[in-house]
Amino acid sequence: MAGVPIADGLFTWPSDEPRLIGGSCGRCGALSFPRRAGCPRCGASGPVEHLIGARGTLWTWTSQGFAPKEPFNGAIGEGGLGVPWYVGLVEIPGEIRVEALLTGVSEEDLRIGMPLRLVVVPWRTDDEGREVVTFAFAPDPDGQRSSETEEVGARA
Amino acid sequence: MPDVAIIGVGLHPFGRYPGKPALTMGAEAARLALADAGVAWTDVDFAVGGSYEVDQPDAVVAEIGLTGLPFTNVYNGCATAGSALALAKQQIELGEHRIGLVLGLDKHEGGAFTADPTSYAAPEWYGEMGLFLTTKFFGMKINRYMHDHGITQQTLARVAAKAYANGAINPQAFRRKALSEEEILASRMLNFPLTHYMFCTPDEGAAAVVVCDAAIAHRYTDTPVYLRSVATRTRRYGAFEVHGTSAAIEHVPAPTVDAAKAAYEAAGIGPEEVQIAQLQDTDAGNEVMHMAEVGLCADGEQNDLIAAGATTITGRIPVNTDGGLIANGEPVGASGLRQVHELVTQMRGRAGDRQMPTVPRVGVAQLYGAPGVAAVSILTR
Numbered sequence: 107m108a109g110v111p112i113a114d115g116l117f118t119w120p121s122d123e124p125r126l127i128g129g130s131c132g133r134c135g136a137l138s139f140p141r142r143a144g145c146p147r148c149g150a151s152g153p154v155e156h157l158i159g160a161r162g163t164l165w166t167w168t169s170q171g172f173a174p175k176e177p178f179n180g181a182i183g184e185g186g187l188g189v190p191w192y193v194g195l196v197e198i199p200g201e202i203r204v205e206a207l208l209t210g211v212s213e214e215d216l217r218i219g220m221p222l223r224l225v226v227v228p229w230r231t232d233d234e235g236r237e238v239v240t241f242a243f244a245p246d247p248d249g250q251r252s253s254e255t256e257e258v259g260a261r262a
Numbered sequence: 263m264p265d266v267a268i269i270g271v272g273l274h275p276f277g278r279y280p281g282k283p284a285l286t287m288g289a290e291a292a293r294l295a296l297a298d299a300g301v302a303w304t305d306v307d308f309a310v311g312g313s314y315e316v317d318q319p320d321a322v323v324a325e326i327g328l329t330g331l332p333f334t335n336v337y338n339g340c341a342t343a344g345s346a347l348a349l350a351k352q353q354i355e356l357g358e359h360r361i362g363l364v365l366g367l368d369k370h371e372g373g374a375f376t377a378d379p380t381s382y383a384a385p386e387w388y389g390e391m392g393l394f395l396t397t398k399f400f401g402m403k404i405n406r407y408m409h410d411h412g413i414t415q416q417t418l419a420r421v422a423a424k425a426y427a428n429g430a431i432n433p434q435a436f437r438r439k440a441l442s443e444e445e446i447l448a449s450r451m452l453n454f455p456l457t458h459y460m461f462c463t464p465d466e467g468a469a470a471v472v473v474c475d476a477a478i479a480h481r482y483t484d485t486p487v488y489l490r491s492v493a494t495r496t497r498r499y500g501a502f503e504v505h506g507t508s509a510a511i512e513h514v515p516a517p518t519v520d521a522a523k524a525a526y527e528a529a530g531i532g533p534e535e536v537q538i539a540q541l542q543d544t545d546a547g548n549e550v551m552h553m554a555e556v557g558l559c560a561d562g563e564q565n566d567l568i569a570a571g572a573t574t575i576t577g578r579i580p581v582n583t584d585g586g587l588i589a590n591g592e593p594v595g596a597s598g599l600r601q602v603h604e605l606v607t608q609m610r611g612r613a614g615d616r617q618m619p620t621v622p623r624v625g626v627a628q629l630y631g632a633p634g635v636a637a638v639s640i641l642t643r
């Protein structure tokens with residue numbers, strides 16, 4: 107798939123196995139996503155580029171049941187997002203939790219702890235007719251459930 | 263160091279007022295608070311104002327009198343009123359001034375708040391992708407909390423139903439129609455597990471309080487309420503917060519937990535002594551989580567407490583007796599002063615149909631908002 111990334115320096119592209127581009131602090135080792143000018147943990151400047159793992163598990167999720175106001179700039183309907191769409195926080199083991207769109211999921215099969223993998227998906231068509239692409243996480247049939255996410259017995 | 267007393271409160275009811283400027287509402291709230299305190303505007307030494315939409319709330323002096331007093335404007339997101347109260351309290355404690363007015367006013371459009379993500383340390387793509395939404399964060403936070411602590415969606419519906427029930431008996435509330443748990447659960451799903459009727463809406467309104475050196479409070483009122491402490495905090499590394507593109511795996515508590523701890527310590531009062539709470543119920547899930555974050559219960563106890571009616575007006579620890587944000591909406595700059603208005607009204611035994619059976623002695627007010635700021639105040643009579 108071709109396409110123009112929604113932002114520079116966000117994920118490796120084009121690539122058969124894209125990765126999110128985070129930052130790693132030279133002083134304390136903390137990871138951040140996206141890479142910022144400073145470390146969110148210790149404040150040191152200049153975290154270096156760190157490619158974040160492409161596989162993880164779902165830490166939490168929600169549905170998006172209405173179109174956000176601007177600056178939202180995505181395509182809804184035909185060929186675009188169906189309402190509701192889904193958003194989650196994905197835990198990349200041993201690294202970081204990343205907020206992302208979830209694709210290829212429905213409310214029925216979303217489970218906290220389910221394995222997910224990074225994908226790059228079409229987002230919108232820009233003013234020059236080019237396809238803009240962005241990152242999302244999709245179910246990972248080869249992945250493993252997180253072991254720490256046994257559900258508490260829900261009481262009525 | 264002087265203690266600080268609240269001697270007057272005023273509220274311009276929250277709601278929708280087409281064509282009425284926020285400052286006009288602010289002026290009305292200020293006059294009500296001054297009249298309640300029996301203080302002339304010319305006797306007020308200083309003022310603090312807070313607003314999201316109005317750059318300079320001090321412009322209200324054009325309506326209530328150009329006395330030349332020092333008037334400081336503060337803005338701190340949803341915690342604006344907490345910061346305004348903290349500043350007023352400090353000025354009195356420093357002995358700089360003896361009588362002050364704290365004012366909050368705002369006028370928003372309906373629907374979820376939006377802004378430029380880069381103003382909240384979030385990148386542009388985060389907004390373009392539709393992720394720059396507080397409601398989405400609240401859906402994600404409560405969904406994980408329900409998973410970890412067994413909180414049910416029925417509990418969320420009960421919280422919202424209580425808010426509308428309290429609003430129905432509060433003549434100043436915005437939403438005055440009681441709604442059943444079934445109606446709340448059946449309303450449109452906005453951000454799972456939160457339905458339309460579980461959310462508050464941005465709206466319009468103003469609130470004001472008159473504070474003074476407690477040593478002179480008796481000149482103005484027989485029923486002073488003491489502002490024992492105010493603490494504000496921002497998020498720490500490891501907290502899962504609104505407008506965060508990522509979160510660390512190492513976990514620390516939310517800023518409300520830190521602010522509450524500091525406020526209880528400064529007041530010398532523990533959470534077990536609290537008899538009434540005003541919590542930031544931007545949605546029903548937030549009220550549930552904030553109950554635990556301010557120490558009113560342990561994580562997971564909310565199902566049983568709420569099912570037993572513990573947080574209703576006649577319960578053991580009433581929460582949001584005036585209907586909270588869900589029934590009043592949120593004019594950001596004024597919202598926290600509405601909380602104080604309600605605590606003071608209950609502590610004076612003047613809450614009418616919604617008065618708690620036993621007039622409370624200790625109350626807590628809590629604010630939380632983007633991008634991870636919190637304020638907690640402790641009041642006693």
Ligand SMILES: [Zn+2]
Pocket residue numbers: 131132133134135136145146147148149150
């Ligand atoms: Zn660092």
